[in-house]
Amino acid sequence: MQKKMLRLLEFNKIKERLTEHAATSLGKELAMELEPCTDFGAAVKAQEETDEAMTAIRLKGSAPFGGIRNIRAAVKRAEIGGMLNTEELLDVSSTIYGGKQLKRFIESFEENEVNLSMLSGLAEEIIPAGELEAEIKRCIDSDGQVLDSATPGLRTIRQQLRSYEARIREKLETIVRSSSNQKMLSDAIVTIRNERYVIPVKQEYRSAFGGIIHDQSSSGATLFIEPESVVMINNQLREAKGKERQEVEKILTALSNEVASFSDPLLSNLEVLAKLDFIFAKALYGKTLHATKPKLNENGYLNFKNARHPLIPKEDVVPITVELGKAYDSIVITGPNTGGKTVTLKTIGLLTIMAQSGLQLPVEEGSEASIFEHVFADIGDEQSIEQNLSTFSSHMTNIISILDKVNFKSLVLFDELGAGTDPQEGAALAISILDYVKDRGARVVATTHYSELKAYAYNREGVINASVEFNVETLKPTYKLLIGIPGRSNAFEISKRLGLNEKIIEHAKQQISSDTKRVDKMITSLEETKKQAEMEYEEAKILRQEAEKLRSEYEKQKETHELERDRILLEAEEQAKQAVESAMKEAEAIIKELRSYKVSGVKEHQLIDAKKRLEEAAPHLTDRKEKSKKQKENHQQLSPGDEVEVTHLSQKGYIVEKINEQEYLVQIGIMKVNVNAGNLKKVKTKETANRTFVSVKGNGSTVKTELDLRGKRYEDAKIEVDRYLDDAVLAGYSKVNIIHGKGTGALRKGVQEILKKHPNVKGIRMGGAGEGGSGVTVVDLK
Known part of the structure; x- marks a missing residue:
């Protein structure tokens, strides 16, 4: 971009203020050399770097740049064989130490799982030269005296x-x-x-x-x-x-020779430290402006929400909201002098340049800026008394230069376009220039006194009128930008407020054409309508906020009630579950006692039937959350190990393998069958399906053909064997395996004693070579 344009928009003052926030002379140099990026990727990267530094400052305060000096001259002199004095050597040592401190500061965010990828990448480039630092400190004290040692x-x-x-x-x-x-x-x-x-x-x-x-x-x-x-x-x-x-x-x-040997890493470190200081300076400056990160685009779209000119104190500036590049690509701002038109123009241009320079903007969150190849500005002294040919020539020379370079990637700012010459000719020239720039695809914001340009904005597609509000009662501008409403001169109203004779004012009004009067009346109506709409918008905004608050409170209360309801139901179900478990335990005890009495006339299968009826009579209690979870699981993809219900057979089993997208191999009892996916319903997760459990076939669960007792105590094993054999008989198995392991043989001996006395066991034998050997007992059932 042209340096003249940057100076016109006061970007040099922004750089001066940015420099104040740099901690080192290295960072100050980069701040003064700052220029806007015209490459989209580079601008996005610059904004990301600034935003990461903002995050670091918000979480841990300012970065430590203490001790870092500009040692380029000293290092280069050492490279050519020069001898450094003690102060220069201490600066080298101090800079090495400062670099290590800054590196640790940035690395600490990664340890706390805060992602600062760009800053971390720069910190990784800092090469620690600890041995050189230690050697300098060993030889020279902090006062610059060479030590005796x-x-x-x-x-x-x-x-x-x-x-x-x-x-x-x-x-x-x-x-x-x-x-x-x-x-x-x-x-x-x-x-x-x-x-x-x-x-x-x-x-x-x-x-x-x-x-x-x-x-x-x-x-x-x-x-x-x-x-x-x-x-x-x-x-x-x-x-x-x-x-x-x-x-x-x-x-x-x-x-000095040691410094020379480290010259490459030292100079490389200086570049990184300068860049980091510059990045943190941008973040600190943004903090003073209460700035936000703008979204960037490369299609010429600007949307600055409540934007403030960064060089005007926050308490004095009136925010403006301006959008350009979608519904319209040209804005014509009309109205009287001293109304704030030029400040509006400079705000738009300066914020655009700042966004392209990686600086955050004094705007509301959600604002957007575009990357332009050129930001052109023709801004002169619109308050000058001498609006003569020389002034007009000066402006026209600048405008001609702009027109030679303008393209579709340009933002053009014209202040008082066509001023300084005959009003009729000036207005015609202004319209022609705006048309030319618009046809080249550039984005344009122009200020003017000419009323003819009000009609221009109405008659051209993609062009919109705007004005800066003026309070006739106080005779002062409010500096508020009104998009869609052209400005009025307010000459009659101001003269009247100042005390000019009303007869003179009325006579003057008669000199104005009826068309001009109608336009002024229309503008007045538009202003009143816009004010009314804004008031209603603010009222609606407040009502919406109140509604959102009420909805949020309702959602919280609803969630609280649902949690309380679930808690009560869970307590009730748990109590019922405990009661059923107690009854089941008591029933188990009674059946065991009956077995021990060898009651005449009571057959074993009758005991098993009685037990089955007890189990079927127990209510099936399911955790409400677990129930919801199961319903969701039914819609998940089936995989080997999942327990399923074969709906057309009213049987349960588990997936052995997936044959294709529509068919699965399912284990049902001792049978393996191919089942269409449409006839399968998932009932348990894989983890549950793989868990060893036994229950009667009548309940629809699967009984495995083996029971693993390894690691069990004898008393627990005795109960499990007794229960397993009952379930295996009901499942129709003729042969099962009891896995007890080899170990000391105590568990095997105890299990075999139980099996020999069990009424459902026909015979037992040790496992063969392919069956587990002495670690398994094979049981033949009656």
């Missing part, structure tokens, strides 16, 4: 330095404390001149101490003398300091 050589040199300094001070302190020397000294102190320890001696006693004069006071009354007794030690000290400088340079050179 950096090398053994430096430690030794500094120990010598401290020793020399201590000896010098001791000798000089002895001199200045001596009572005989007090009168010869200007002050009883030890000081330094030219990096050598000296004492202040009065001029007249200069020869009393011997040695070297290094300096004198401004008056010349005091000389700073290095006494002869410390000259040799001072020389040794100076020599040691030279060695120290050489050792420090050696250390700094080594560290």
